[in-house]
Amino acid sequence: MPPTSGTNNEHPASARHWWLLGAVLLVALVRLWRLPEAGPSDYDSVRNWQVVQDMAHGNFARLFIPGSPAFLVSYIPVALLTRSYLVFQTINALLGVAGVGFFSAWVARQARLNGSETAALTLLGGTSLLLTFSGRDFTPISISMVLYAGLLQSHFARLQQPGPDAALRVAAWLALGLSFNYKFLFAVPVLLVLEALRADGLWRQRFTWLRVLLVLAAPYVLFGALGVAHGLPWYRWFGFYARTAVPVAANPAGRQAGVQPDFLYYLRYLAEYESPLLLAGLVLAGWLAWRAWRGGWRPWGRPWPLVPYLLFWAGCMLAGMSVLVKAPRGLLFVYLPLAALAVLAGRRVLPQWALLGVVLAAVGLNLTRIHRELYAPLPTTYPQVAAWLRQHGATKVASTVGLNLAPYLSENQQLQTITDERQLAALRRQGYQYVLLDGYWRVTGVAHFDSLRRQRPVAAWPAPQLQTSLLFLEHSEFTGQHYAETLASWRAARADSLPLRLYRLR
Secondary structure: OOHHHHHHHHOOHHHHHHHHHHHHHHHOOOOEEEEHHOOOOOOHHHHHHHHHHHHHHOOOOOOOOOHHHHHHHHHHHHHHHHHHHOOOOOOOOHHHHHHHHHHHHHHHHEEEEEEHHHHHHHHHHHOOOHHHHHHHOOOOOHHHHHHHHHHHHHHHHHHHOOOHHHHHHHHHHHOOOOOHHHHHHHHHHHHHHHHHHOOOOHHHHOOOOHHHHHHHHHHHHHHHHHHHHOOOOOOHHHHHHHHHOOOOOOOOOOOOEEEEOOOOOHHHHHOOOOOHHHHHHHHHHHHHHHHOOOOOOOOOOOOOOOHHHHHHHHHHHHHHHHOEEHHHHOOOOOOOHHHHHHHHHHHHHHHHHHHOOOOHHHHHHHHHHHHHHHHHOOOOOHHHHHHHHHHOOOOEEEEOOOOOOOHHHHOOEEEEEOOHHHHHHHHHHHOEEEEEEEEEHHHHHHOOHHHHOOOOEEEEOOOHHHHHHHHHHHHHHHHHOOHHHHHHHHHHHHOOOOOOEEEOOO
């Protein structure tokens, strides 16, 4: 065969890289579009921002609060330069884009995708509604996508070419993941099952277990020592795990149980909010894996092909997370593998032009949903609240549950959240002048403000961002509500035309 034909069939990496770069830039545009108008969307994002500010000033008391010490510590240099929430938000958004690109580049290389197929995969995964939503906040989800792609890449390579060094690379990626996001714990059972199926004798080699465990223990020793140096108990990180797994008391919304089996929640979410190609790709990949099984492939004692490997990860995560309390972010480790399965399985049954057409239509649907849930409610009205407070000389303000006002206040203004209106009497004695009835209380299901709601506000504002269905679904993990219950709460909240109401404390 002439050399030029071979080059065309192998799809030169240089051409693929240009397609990938173009798609990544488009994903970045989607993630950054109107970001300055968005502000924070949830409590956790602002709390993380506040914790990093505290740590930059030497206060490490909340180092392990979100179970993500490396995430917080990594932003201390940024906090030393600026307190602008938008800067933190933008850096985090770009990290999420990098995660999409890293994952897509690996899949394209392993599957030998051509340039247009690589771009299709990148756009399909990168315009996921949930990944776009979470990629515009300030939580560990964005950096987790980079680390998850590294974990999959290193472990897939370990299954192909076993050896102690390969196992150590997997352990290093897992250790990094656990340092940045406790949800990497959910990857451990999947890795153990895959290793048991591989059964290649690696773990019988001398000192392999010890070396891997030392790598995994390193972040706990490092951050444990950092915590002890700042007066925290050495076991504080493990205490976070224990409290998350088995809460000692109900949260302000009344939810205590962490286990809540519901195998339809995520299927309904994927069908109604994400691209239909994700579920179609899952089914089609399952059919291809079944054909491979009938053709003689077995998952034990031999390397895994890419499609069954990604299918196993997606299936295990989807089934496992369906047992716990749920929110769309519970499928953090599922969205990109599902996008890859849609493209990899689709190219097996469709001509390229048809596959690209279907993917482009799916991306268009994703963008429509992104506009509905993320762009249409903009701009946020919290800056208007902050401006009103400054004009009226307010220095101490209470807020019902939500912290979204905090990034817009000046450094000499204090914001205190409450979960019950009975806390207002004590705050009044402490000199607090106003309370913001933040409609975020409806999102979180903390309904303890009936008397306050009946009073006459001194000012009020609309807040479309607080009335999107995706925001309510993202908090169903906190409220403990099922899918239909959450959407019923969302529909009820839409009747409130002025979700931000400010009251004078007298």
